[in-house]
Amino acid sequence: MSVDHYTYRVTWSPEDGEHVGLCAEFPSLSWLAETPEAALKGIRQVVADVVAEMQTAGEKIPSPIAEKHYSGEFRVRIPPEVHRALAMQAAEQGVSLNRLASAKLAA
Known part of the structure; x- marks a missing residue:
């Protein structure tokens, strides 16, 4: 190495x-x-x-x-009210919650 x-x-x-x-x-x-x-x-x-x-x-x-392998998946714990707000944003934008969260993390 x-x-x-x-x-x-x-x-x-x-x-x-x-x-x-x-x-x-x-x-x-x-x-x-x-x-x-x-x-x-x-x-x-x-x-x-x-x-x-x-x-x-x-x-x-x-x-x-x-050199490490990454699966592209990880869990994030957030407060229920944040989860709800993100779910509402995703629905309003017509995208999945996963797509919304991924876009926010990439920004």
């Missing part, structure tokens, strides 16, 4: 006054740097080091999000 398949992001940290590199699969890890490129390089190295340590210790390594 390659650490290149993980989900990396670089953003500006106003608190630190630097760019911060992040990895979605390892939310506790980060790397601060003056440039976005250095932040990305730093977080990728940190992840590679952590994965190597986990392999040595025989620990389970997180799978990259991009």
Whole structure:
């Protein structure tokens, strides 16, 4: 498994006054740097080091999000009054509740 398949992001940290590199699969890890490129390089190295340590210790390594299979289904619990309001909106628009909810989530 390659650490290149993980989900990396670089953003500006106003608190630190630097760019911060992040990895979605390892939310506790980060790397601060003056440039976005250095932040990305730093977080990728940190992840590679952590994965190597986990392999040595025989620990389970997180799978990259991009390589996971998603069924396209999940359950969401909402208050009954919200359910009713959404059902009414769906009926008024002439679409299924599923179609309405999917469109709202995609927006």
